[in-house]
Amino acid sequence: MKVFVVGIGLIGGSFAIDIKAAFNEAEIYGVDRSEENLNKALELGVIDQKATLPEIEKAAIVIIAIPVDATVSIINEVLDRVSDNCLVFDVGSTKKKLCEMVASHDKRRNYLAAHPIAGTEFSGPQAAIANLYRGKTNIVCEVEKTAFKLQEKGMEIFSRLGMRIRYMDPVSHDRHIAYVSHLSHISSFMLGKTVIEKEKNERDIFDMAGSGFASTVRLAKSSPDMWAPIFKHNKENVIETLQEYIANLTQFKELMEKDDFDEIYKEMKDTNHIKTILKGIS
Amino acid sequence: MKVFVVGIGLIGGSFAIDIKAAFNEAEIYGVDRSEENLNKALELGVIDQKATLPEIEKAAIVIIAIPVDATVSIINEVLDRVSDNCLVFDVGSTKKKLCEMVASHDKRRNYLAAHPIAGTEFSGPQAAIANLYRGKTNIVCEVEKTAFKLQEKGMEIFSRLGMRIRYMDPVSHDRHIAYVSHLSHISSFMLGKTVIEKEKNERDIFDMAGSGFASTVRLAKSSPDMWAPIFKHNKENVIETLQEYIANLTQFKELMEKDDFDEIYKEMKDTNHIKTILKGIS
Numbered sequence: 001m002k003v004f005v006v007g008i009g010l011i012g013g014s015f016a017i018d019i020k021a022a023f024n025e026a027e028i029y030g031v032d033r034s035e036e037n038l039n040k041a042l043e044l045g046v047i048d049q050k051a052t053l054p055e056i057e058k059a060a061i062v063i064i065a066i067p068v069d070a071t072v073s074i075i076n077e078v079l080d081r082v083s084d085n086c087l088v089f090d091v092g093s094t095k096k097k098l099c100e101m102v103a104s105h106d107k108r109r110n111y112l113a114a115h116p117i118a119g120t121e122f123s124g125p126q127a128a129i130a131n132l133y134r135g136k137t138n139i140v141c142e143v144e145k146t147a148f149k150l151q152e153k154g155m156e157i158f159s160r161l162g163m164r165i166r167y168m169d170p171v172s173h174d175r176h177i178a179y180v181s182h183l184s185h186i187s188s189f190m191l192g193k194t195v196i197e198k199e200k201n202e203r204d205i206f207d208m209a210g211s212g213f214a215s216t217v218r219l220a221k222s223s224p225d226m227w228a229p230i231f232k233h234n235k236e237n238v239i240e241t242l243q244e245y246i247a248n249l250t251q252f253k254e255l256m257e258k259d260d261f262d263e264i265y266k267e268m269k270d271t272n273h274i275k276t277i278l279k280g281i282s
Numbered sequence: 283m284k285v286f287v288v289g290i291g292l293i294g295g296s297f298a299i300d301i302k303a304a305f306n307e308a309e310i311y312g313v314d315r316s317e318e319n320l321n322k323a324l325e326l327g328v329i330d331q332k333a334t335l336p337e338i339e340k341a342a343i344v345i346i347a348i349p350v351d352a353t354v355s356i357i358n359e360v361l362d363r364v365s366d367n368c369l370v371f372d373v374g375s376t377k378k379k380l381c382e383m384v385a386s387h388d389k390r391r392n393y394l395a396a397h398p399i400a401g402t403e404f405s406g407p408q409a410a411i412a413n414l415y416r417g418k419t420n421i422v423c424e425v426e427k428t429a430f431k432l433q434e435k436g437m438e439i440f441s442r443l444g445m446r447i448r449y450m451d452p453v454s455h456d457r458h459i460a461y462v463s464h465l466s467h468i469s470s471f472m473l474g475k476t477v478i479e480k481e482k483n484e485r486d487i488f489d490m491a492g493s494g495f496a497s498t499v500r501l502a503k504s505s506p507d508m509w510a511p512i513f514k515h516n517k518e519n520v521i522e523t524l525q526e527y528i529a530n531l532t533q534f535k536e537l538m539e540k541d542d543f544d545e546i547y548k549e550m551k552d553t554n555h556i557k558t559i560l561k562g563i564s
Contacts, residue, residue, distance in 0.1 A: 117492040137489050166489055179477045180491040184498040187473050190530040192556040193549065194523065195461045197530075206559050207419050207448055209462040210399040214560050216466040218497050221557045224550035232543045241476065242535045246528055248472040248479075253524045261514045267475065268506035274474040275503045277488050278496050 004051060004059040006031045006078070008041040010119060011091055012065030013128025015161075016046050019061075021130065022160040029055065041125040056081050061157070064090040069229035072101050079107040087150040089114045093177065093226075094233040095141045095170035109147040112154045113170065115139040115177070116163060121221040134162035139177075141170040178237035183245060185219045185227055186238070192220035286333060286341040288313045288360070290323040292401060293373055294347030295410025297443075298328050301343075303412065304442040311337065323407040338363050343435070346372040351511035354383050361389040369432040371396045375459065375508075376515040377423045377452035391429040394436045395452065397421040397459070398445060403503040416444035421459075423452040460519035465527060467501045467509060468520070474502035 003019055005012040008030040016028045030047035032038045041047045053074075056062055062078060064071050071090050075098060078088055089112040092098060102111050118136040120127065138158050143151060158165060168176075195217075199205040231238055255264050285301055287294040290312040298310045312329035314320045323329045335356075338344055341364060346353050353372050357380060360370055371394040374380060384393050400418040402409065420440050425433060440447060450458075477499075481487040513520050537546050 117490060119492070119494070121494075136492065139490060176481070176487045176490055179480050180487060180495050183476065184473060184495045186531070186534060187469050188498055189550055189553050190527060190534060191466060191469050192553045194465065194527045194530050196553065196556065196559070198461050198523075198526065199458070205458045205462060208399060208421060208458055209560075210401070210418070212401070212403075212501050213462050213466045215497050215500050216470055217556055217560070219494050220550075220553050221560075222550075224547045224554070227550060228543050228547040231538060231546060232541075235538055235541075239535055239538055241480075242531060242538075244480065245472060245476045246531050246535070248476050249468070249524060249528050249531070252468060252472055253521055253528070256513060256517055256521055256524075259514075259517075261510050264513060265506045265510040268471055268502075268504075268509060271471050271474040271478065271502050272506070274478065274499055277478070278491075278499070278503075 001025045001060045002027050002029060002058055003061045003063065004029045004031060004056045005047065006053070006056075006062065006064045006074075007066035007070075008032045008037055008047060008125050008128075009065065010123050010127040011116075012063060013041060013046045013125045014118075014130070014132035015063050015065065015091075016041075017128055017130050018133060018161045019157065020048075022157075029059070031056070037125050041128075044125060044128075046125050046128050053077070054081065056086075057083060059083070059086050061153070062086060062088040064088065064092075067226050067229045068092040068094050068098070068233050072097055072233075075102055075111070076105055079105050079110060082107065082110060084110070085149075086110055087112060087153045089154055091116055093181065093230045094174050095139075096174045097233050099142055099170040108145055110150060112143070112146045112150065113141040114154070114158075115141075115173065116158075117181070121218055123223045123226070131162070133158075136163055137166055138163040139166050139168050139173055141168055141173055143167055174234050175237050178234055178241045182230060182234060182238050183241040185222060186231075186242060187245065188217050188219035192217045283307045283342045284309050284311060284340055285343045285345065286311045286313060286338045287329065288335070288338075288344065288346045288356075289348035289352075290314045290319055290329060290407050290410075291347065292405050292409040293398075294345060295323060295328045295407045296400075296412070296414035297345050297347065297373075298323075299410055299412050300415060300443045301439065302330075304439075311341070313338070319407050323410075326407060326410075328407050328410050335359070336363065338368075339365060341365070341368050343439070344368060344370040346370065346374075349508050349511045350374040350376050350380070350515050354379055354515075357384055357393070358387055361387050361392060364389065364392060366392070367431075368392055369394060369435045371436055373398055375463065375512045376456050377421075378456045379515050381424055381452040390427055392432060394425070394428045394432065395423040396436070396440075397423075397455065399463070403500055405505045405508070413444070415440075418445055419448055420445040421448050421450050421455055423450055423455055425449055456516050457519050460516055460523045464512060464516060464520050465523040467504060468513075468524060469527065470499050470501035471504075474499045
C-alpha cells in the first residue's frame with residue numbers, strides 16, 4: 001500500500017508514523033516543497049522514501065497535510081493525477097472552500113474531506129509523534145460524495161489510528177470550529193501580544209508568570225503559516241466569534257468600572273460549568 | 283513548631299503538606315470557617331488538628347490562605363492575637379491593599395507579604411498536593427518592614443519548599459501581576475462564556491473541541507470566591523490590561539475585515555517569540 005503524504009510536518013508526519021505502525025504493508029512516500037524537511041523526515045524514519053507530486057499516480061492513499069490555502073491550490077491537480085482507486089483526504093481546519101473547489105471535479109468521489117482535531121503547538125517533521133490521533137475526534141464532511149469503497153478505506157485507517165468519527169456538513173463545521181478552535185488561537189495570540197508589549201522592557205516580569213499564563217498563551221506558539229490561511233478561509237465566522245468575544249470582555253470591563261462584583265462573581269460561576277463540558281477532552 | 287493554616291484549601295493545604303514533610307517538629311493546626319473542609323483536611327492527613335482563630339496566640343507561624351478580601355478583613359485581628367515571635371504571612375494575589383492595611387499596626391514587623399505563583403484550577407483541601415511550590419517563584423513585598431529574625435524564618439520555609447524568591451514593592455507587584463496572571467483568567471473566563479453561549483443548544487459541538495481549546499479555557503474552572511475579590515482589589519490595573527487586550531483584539535478583527543492577512547501573519551510571527559519567554563515556566 002503506497003501512502004503519499006503531501007506536507008511532512010507535525011500532522012502529516014504523525015499520520016505517517018501511525019499508518020506505518022498499523023499497516024504492515026504500508027510504504028510511506030513523503031512530498032514536501034522543503035528539501036530540508038524531506039531529508040529530516042527520512043533521517044528520522046518518518047517516511048520511507050522522498051517523492052515528487054507527479055509520482056502520486058502510483059499512490060493508493062494520498063494525505064494532504066499542508067496549509068489550507070495551499071491545499072485549495074493543489075487539490076484539483078492531485079485529483080487529476082491519481083488513479084481511479086486512490087483515496088485522497090486532507091486534514092485541514094476549514095472545509096467549506098475545499099469542498100466547493102472539488103465539487104465538480106471528475107474524481108470528486110476519490111476525495112474525502114477530513115479534519116482530525118489533534119495537534120500540538122509545534123511544527124515540522126521533528127514534531128511528529130506516535131499516537132497523536134488516538135482518542136481524538138475526526139470530523140468528516142460530505143461523506144456521501146466519496147465513493148463507498150474509498151469511504152471504507154478511509155474509515156479503516158481512522159479506526160486503526162484510534163479516532164472517533166463525527167459526520168458534519170462543511171458549512172456547520174466551519175461555523176462551529178470557529179468557536180471551539182479558531183477563536184482560542186486568536187485569544188491566545190492577542191494575550192501574548194498584550195503582555196509582551198507591556199513588559200518588553202522588563203524581562204524579569206516573566207519570572208512572575210505561572211502555569212496559568214503558560215496554559216492560556218500556549219497556542220500563541222502556533223505556526224502563522226498554518227493559521228493565517230485558516231483565518232482567511234473562515235473569515236466571516238471568525239469575525240463573528242471575535243465580535244462576541246470582544247462584547248463579553250467589554251461587558252466584563254464595564255461591570256468592573258461600575259464596581260458590580262456580584263455580577264462578575266455570577267458570570268464566573270456560570271462559566272465554571274465548562275468543567276463538565278471539558279471532561280473527556282485531554 | 284506550631285503552624286496555623288488559616289484557610290485549608292488548595293494553597294493552604296499544599297503548604298501544610300510540604301511544611302510537615304520538611305520540618306519534623308511541625309504540628310499543623312487548621313482554621314477554616316467551613317467545618318466540612320476542616321474535617322476533610324483532618325481525614326486526609328493534611329492537618330494534625332482542628333483549631334479556632336483565638337488559639338493562634340500559641341502559633342509560631344500563621345499562614346493566611348483565604349480570599350484577599352477576607353485576608354484584609356482579618357489581618358489586623360490576627361496580628362493582635364499572635365505572640366511577639368510569631369511570623370504571619372499571607373499568600374494572596376494582590377499586595378497593595380494588604381500592605382496598606384497593616385502599615386500602622388504595632389505588630390507590622392510580624393507580617394511578611396508573600397505571593398507564591400503556584401496553584402491549579404482546583405480548590406478545597408482535596409485539591410492540596412505535595413511539592414506544589416517546588417521550583418515556583420514567590421514574590422515578597424516590603425521585606426524590609428518585617429523583623430529580621432522573622433524574615434529568616436520565612437525564607438527558611440520558602441527555601442525548604444523549593445521556591446525562588448523575588449523582591450518587589452506592592453504597587454509594582456499588583457501592576458505586573460495584572461498582566462501575567464489576572465488578565466489570563468478573564469480572557470479564559472470570557473472565552474468559555476462566548477463558546478457556551480453560542481453552543482448551549484448544541485452539546486455535540488464540544489466533541490469538536492481539542493486540547494488547544496481545553497488549554498485556553500482551563501482557567502475558567504477557577505473559583506469565583508477567590509477571583510472576584512482579586513479583581514476588586516486590583517481594579518485599576520486589571521481595567522487597564524483589559525483595555526489593551528480589547529484594543530488588540532479589535533485591531534486584529536479590523537485587519538481581518540480589511541483582508542490584510544499579511545499583517546495578521548506578521549502579528550502572529552512577532553508574538554511567536556512567547557516561546558522563548560515561556561521557557562522555564564512549567
